[in-house]
Amino acid sequence: MWPCYFFDSDTTGEKEFEEFYDSADDLVWDRFREIGVIRNSMPGNDEQLDRFLSTVTAWRKAKNWTKADLVNLFNETLGSFSHKETFKYLDDRM
DSSP states (O other): OOOOOOOOOOSTTOOSSOOSOOTTSEEEOSSSSSOOEEESOOOOOHHHHHHHHHHHHHHHHHTOOOHHHHHHHHHHHOTTOOOOOOSOOHHHHO
16 A cells, blocks of 8 residues: 565665654654544754754855755754765666
8 A cells, every 4th residue: 555665775875774854853643544644743843943954054155065065964954864975876777
């Protein structure tokens, strides 16, 4: 009913195990038979979001940023963000 393709992950950005929730989320597992639902997800932090957006806006205006800059900004903004660099990219497979 829910198609899945399992394979060894070796490209940048893929996770060892994909989850779309974290420990701070309130999960409901009995609403549907096959999937869970996130209820009352963790509220956003306006100050962090404003800093993220203003930083990206400044980079775009200056037309100067690196991948490392972006990864660091995401790490600062999202506590559970984890980037795995393998130097292999999905585009190279297509």
